[in-house]
Amino acid sequence: MKEAWETIRHKDFFNEFTLMLLASLGAFYIGEYPEAVAVMLFYAVGEMFQDRAVDKARSHIKSLLDVRPQTATVRRDGRWQTVAPETVGVGEEIEVKTGERVPLDGVLLEPETAFNTAALTGESVPRMIGQNEEVLAGMIPTERVVRLRTVRGYTDSALSRILDMVQNAASRKAPTEQFIRRFARIYTPAVTMLALLLVVLPWLYASWNPGFIYDFQAWLYRALVFLVISCPCALVVSIPLGYFGGIGAASRRGILFKGSNYLDAITHIDAVVFDKTGTLTRGVFRVQEVHPSGGLTADELVAWTAAAESGSNHPIARAIGEYAEQQAIMLPAVRSTEERAGLGLRAMTDRGELLVGKAALLAQNQVAYPEDILQIPDTIVVVALDGRYAGYLLLADEPKPDASRAVTALHALGIRNLCILSGDKSALVGKLAGQLGISRYFGDLMPEDKVRHIEEFQTKEHARVAFVGDGLNDAPVLAASRVGIAMGGLGSDVAIEAADIILQTDQPSKIAEAIRIGRRTRAVVWQNIIGALGVKLLVLALGASGAATLWEAVFADVGVALLAILNAVRLLSNKKD
Template sequence: MGHCSCCGHECAPKKEVEVRNSIFQEYWKAGLSFILLISGIIMNALDSSFFHKEYVALIWYIVAYLPVGLPVMKEAWESMKEKDYFSEFTLMIVATIGAFYIGEYPEGVAVMLFYTIGELFQDKAVDKAKRNIGALLDVRPEKALVLRDNSLITESPKNVKVGEIIEIKSGERVPLDGVMLNEVAAFNTAALTGESVPRNIREGEEVLAGMIVTDKVIRIKVTRPFDKSALARILELVQNASERKAPAELFIRKFARIYTPIVIGLAVLIVILPFVYSFIDTQFAFVFNDWLYRALVFLVISCPCALVVSIPLGYFGGIGAASRLGILFKGGNYLDAITKINTVVLDKTGTLTKGTFEVQECKSASGISEKELIGMVASVESDSTHPIAKAIVNYAKQQSVELSPVTGTKEYAGFGLEAMINGTPVLVGNCRLLSNFNIEYPAELLQITDTIVVCAIGTDYAGYLLLADTLKDDAKKAIDDLKMLHIKNIQILSGDKQSIVTNFAEKLGITSAYGDLLPEGKVQHLEELRQDGTNQIAFVGDGMNDAPVLALSHVGIAMGGLGSDAAIETADVVIQTDQPSKVAEAIKVGKLTRRIIWQNVSLAFGVKLLVLILGAGGIATLWEAVFADVGVALLAIMNAVRIQKMIK
């Protein structure tokens, strides 16, 4: 429970109230219409005296019709103002008014009610996909600690001026761009660069909004206002990229532009042609009401209810089946879009790799065993909170290596650590640390592209540990499965060093891999791919820095289990299990769903066409039309349910 801002008492969270209100506003009209329709049919079946008078039944069904009919009338009016005179809205209105004219009140209400429910289903599937990009702004810190008059004041980042000093605690996100005032500190920069290795920033160097301080309290001097920060620029990229995404136009809307004027024209001809023929053949008796009845029955039969219902049913079947596999499609339109994908671009860290460091190799110098080397390095690193240090200590535990007590630990910023073990000085860090102490080491260490931690005992080089981010268990399968789907253009984009990215690409059998990319670079690369109209691109990523490219791609796929909220908000498809192999499965689900959808459309259209012909000839009545509609809908439901059984 939350506390009400006006009275301080506990009250239901505002968001829950808003959700309930939204659901009520969407469904109350259809619900009211349904209750009135069913109660009217029951009273008529029970031969209620209340319903004996014609005007009572007419008023009753008009009241039932208006909640669902008025919104459609409004849509039809809006379409007409845009010179779209033959929308499906027009057909629904003409057909249902026709049903009322011939005295088929329940059918007139039912047709509009079923149409409205079908539209609600379809809108729900599509609208959920269009997440408000503005929600990304929640990622930015809402507060900043500003140093004013020798005291720290909590202030909105928007009100912090360039030149002021702000303080950021360990674990907090930097709210504004600035320059470092402390000697050195470690930062998680994944939000901006996707770089998996924490970065040390020294005094005088630039600190960007969005970075997270990982080891100590720091102070920076602000160099840019809130709306010009690095994080703000990323969010702007997301918003701009989203605007460039073409909205999915529903099939039924396109179809109605052709179908509706033809149906209305044929209905008019059903009345006019017999009238004209009566002048040619004087023996032919033209009865206006009879032919008008046929025309109206023809219109009622022609209502595309089965078409409207069969489409969302198929999509819901696909979405439901995919969700069982841990794949969340945000709308039926993305099930269609993913079937056209021929280019897959993947982020590396957190998408193809685990995003955590592990010791890959231990290489000891002569005179010392590997276990001794691991023990020395892990002992010196044991008090450090750095991710690499933690990975080494965990590795020592896995190898059952006991740690030794250390004393006199000294940190050399940007180089490493020095400590005493059993009275002997031990150096642990990078090659520059050993160079500073004039300790010789093999020259080939400088050629190693992955992260290495070197060690010296006393004045002698003792060996090194090689660490790297590791591939996810199913990463190779993910790429192989995509190739089996005839997707030949598979690429990797990453903020990591090019050498590291190339190494992973070779392991996976990918020939196109690009490293050292900031978010702007990833966007530029994707825009270049989009310039070739034949490329239908899916981007797979997990970090906030991936949000702009997720929004720009034709289908954005986010790793949702561990991925950032920003990526999940922006993506069209979310892999909830964090398994890259699910990307190929998502494409398979999309293709199967699309096949089922077109089966439903063909079935609905074929049956509808047959009954339309029978209706024009006066053979089919309104009841046959309703039965045909219900039958087609049931077949469409059964066909859609097949998706659930076919996808396991």
């Protein structure tokens, strides 16, 4: 009665609370006291099981919340102090003991060590992280005490971002979920009116036909049965719970859906388009060769290149910076740096303008360079200083260990329309595509070219495209595709914000797993819809004809709700999808 009154105060007159209240009061009125109590008791029992099911569905998010440390050990005034993580600033040095959770994102100041990353990525095997590499909040050092220098504040950490994404996912409803909510708003008042007509129409018929004996209590009883079985809670609760279960199951495996609408959208995908570097390849480049020109030495060429790239988080930039550090090369000062999307960087130095990136960047700035460097099939970074060609660095990358497995898994799911779009040279992209068994590829693309290709796939070919990327320049195409999937480990913050799904493990094979989870969730949701409506329509017909009692109605209603909820919870309990 309290819940019904609260909803009526908010002008929501027709819902499961008012249906059950009318049924209980009506049963008391006609003297069916045991059945009135049964309606209240079993509805309360059903509510209890629903609450427990919802708690179970939220358990993974709760466990994520529990991994946020309450304290951080920070070095201040020459000594270690225990403070709240929220008070630690960027650039401060923190210490994390073995078995403790890292409170904030930072770079490792120690030699290479192992970290348990299960809370963030679902990986059961510890990850080795080297000196000066990034360690994320929520990871656990497993070998020794480590020191980190923080790179983000508490609220900006990767863990906080994950929690925000998963918790806000409930606000983005799938089309099926939105339809059921709209359906319930029409369905509930409609069945209430039908129940009323079930009492009134026989009375009107009896007034016109004296031979028809009208028994008010009998027809009221049938209307009460009709009200109880028509309660829509099995649909209204189990369907959102099914989607939330799918989101929870996916996040347990390191796949973050930003909403149930994306969980639904991925089931319709029939084409997957990949970026190359950092997505299908490891993104761990190594400088293989240095080819200086124009009077520069090899060390000078590396120094200028590393100085320009020092502010970038691109894998190539990191590789050049690491190489300069290994060679103990001092970096010259760079006054300002400007990114040229898809081409490289332009920086101002004491020696004049510095251009670092693709050969096309030099061509755009009227800098002459040897034409034969365009024939090099591997990744190169071309450099120009003060308007003159200064040489190039040759780097190597390799496919991720599970990239080939990802292609095989997608083919097994019936998705054979695969493509690679990359800013790298076409020859290099073609080489990778051949290794992985992908027949379509396009190289030498600018960010706007990638968007154009995606739009062509979706308009001319009518493909429902999922794009998978990780870089800053992938943000526009992630937003333009039907479903955008970003690599959460190495991916840029902009790409992660633009994407609909985040792969925390950076494994392309997780794409197929995300599709399987989406398809399984959709199947469970439709099982609940068809099963609940089928049983309700059957018992509604029996109730209207007088063949069903209130006992049967309440057992059918609560039973259908519990079966639907248990079916939804299966998404969380199954280990494999």
